[in-house]
Amino acid sequence: MDDIILRVKDICKYYPGVKALDGVNFEVKRGEVHAICGENGAGKSTFIKILTGANEPTSGTIEFNGKEYAKLTPKQSMELGISVIYQEFSLIPYLSVAENIFYGREIKKGIIRDIAAMEKQAKELCKEMGVDIDVHKRVCDLGIAYQQIVEILKAVSKKSEFIIMDEPTAPLTVKETAVFFKIIQKLKQDHVTIIFISHRLEEVFEICDRVSVFCDGKYIVSKDVQDITKKQLITYMVGRELSDDYPEPKRKIGETLLKVEHLKNKRVHDVSFELKKGEILGFGGLVGAGRTELVRAIYGADPIESGTITFNGKKYSPKSPADGLEAGIGLIPEDRKAQGCVLSLTIRENIVYSILKKISKVSVVQKKQEKEIVDQYIKELNVKTPSPEQLVKNLSGGNQQKVVLAKALATNCEILIFDEPTRGIDVGAKQEIYNLMCKLVEAGKSIIMISSEMPELIGMSDRIVVMSNGENAGELSKGEYDQTHLLEMASSKL
Template structure:
């Protein structure tokens, strides 16, 4: 039986840069074909060929055994190909129902048939078990629920081939289980799927075959039972013996003190200290208030009471500029919308925090800024065509390193990290951990929120566990994941431990390889 979709010896270049070279793979009915590779390996370009966004420069695309050029996304949809991109394609001001049926709005007598629209949208959300108000605007939902709405939208197209680009990156453990149940049901219906994930433990659970890309080429086709160490070696071209290379030293004096910080509905009576040379991790369940706390410390949001002190200086609440001036840098949870200006260059993004401080008589010192940004980019090994390349065209891992680069260039002593390696491949993760080590080695301090429990345990010197907006306890890095979870559920709202609903749109349930 021929494959539903097949790529034969496809290649693709953008200008002088070859991003895909002589790659072949097939998607079969009722099977999940996983794609693995570092950021920048060519995975996104490959799936965009399947989706009709890009056309190969050479090679063939076959559907049901027949050569079928996919010149537009509409052409791909007509052949039953639905794609869920890592960057969600939703209209935040429109309702859930309208987003699910976007571009396929049912009409009667020239007017929108709202009854039919709601019925079809309800069928889609019911199929994946998503509890959501169809009339709620998508922009009011958290990232995880937006991801599930995107999935419902794709499934409403009755797709034969479903392409999922890192669909689990923003999902909690409960929501991942929910998605995998949907995928299993789709397999039973004969739907073929392409699945991209940086969570290697997910590959063994859901994939039937794995294609590994490196530098635009297909390096291996392996079974999903392949050991994770071998997956890593195939992706990066070398063995990575220690995925969490934390270099611990003796902590110095306190650099950051948070005293009795509270904000109604988010967190209450939070006190903590981060010392020079130290990484303090923050773990917690959905709605624990981790992201809200980090944003308040950074000055991005205000708070009701308490204080944030850097060395001996009390920071004014809700004042990002004051925090930056005192050496505080913030790597936010969502780099696309909160951490980067996507249409600006790599150099401009790296230099954002120092643009004002390096100016003279109100004029930006652009030449000096560019030179310093180049030094930082080279130091952090950001893969780019040049410092003037738009940051939107970098891979996810390199975009994240550009955000880190901003604070390296600013000489920040205190770094507030919110999900610092979300959507980042294993090779780039190790490079980011190396940056963290460099910051603490020179006497800086790091406060890190992460939903990845192995990351929290592997890269922290101490772990604070939040539950119900409070700090439930402190653990050493030798603690187990069960120890963390026991504290995380101590004061949690029962709804946060049994469903995907959450009072916080930002936080995600901690995830582990055993989940």
């Protein structure tokens, strides 16, 4: 008989109007890497929160290491050896890497924190896990990828026997993901059990032993990874077959709409490019290449030190995001929670946030017009919600991304900038976003797309500008795309 470390029985979690989990029965074997897959809203995040004590189940039981619980508290969960790495970081920005790793478990000399001892142990942990990171640096001075690695190190340092990883590789490059997979293999050798949640299905087949599927709050099936194909897995997840192909928009690419010449600021060094009407222009490069900083400058969120931008034949010099929106440029940022939407507001309030002036008369919002706009985008983007009055913080990651999209689309911008548009989003939602992008360019809009997913970048872009260390590293047209060449270009200025 297999050694079962976790078994849940008939777990349910109900919210007003929503069955987040509906009679889930599920088990995990000791020492395995077990993937949980499902579309956004399938119940994965709720399931994690119940295991970590963040949420209480409405009914059902949790059995861990042979002992049964009606619910877990966060303290109980930690004492049982359960750790979690969420998509959203729980780091203290102005503390060092070492201080974050030992936060809440500080090494002390009497009542004084022993920083030297923590730094020494942090260095040893990095060496053991094959990670090259400066433990003295403040976390706020690290890129997103390295912040994720610190989260991983923090969980590993607790000597947890059961680690839940929620989209841990979403912000990581190919090279960093390889380092991370080595960490997982090391943990597996030490008989640590891992629940691995990822929308990158290729990772499931590369690193996991078994995979389970959730759909609409229900447990569907568990399979050994070697006994299921990617196509079969997707069908279980979405209840239908999806094409592996990227949609091809039916439109004619027009004249140059946006021209950027020799743009510079603290993170961008002499970048020039052109965007044509009806085009999807992809930006490739490694994490830290300056792609996000470039588009933030164009949008008006970051300062421009020198260079010129011409938009619709006129000089364009944005000083704030309001200038970008006023000119007709919208940004869907990489960090949807921190920059894309206001989590404490409703779906309705977020969608109309940037167009309140346009839908108001004498400073009074026209409710009929507001309702029409909100209902239109909830329907068009297939936002899963019981009501437009649902708080955005209560939505799944994929549906939060759709609200960010709706907010940008409501402004009716000519240029839409998508920064990592499908990060942390399931395969079904990805298809919806790809189809939406095609509809936008067919309607005459132009798109700038930053993506660290090579197949997405190649599959969706009409041209690709590659950046390296804040500079142009080259440009490729369709027919010239090659993953190896793209990676070489992305590394050329390092």
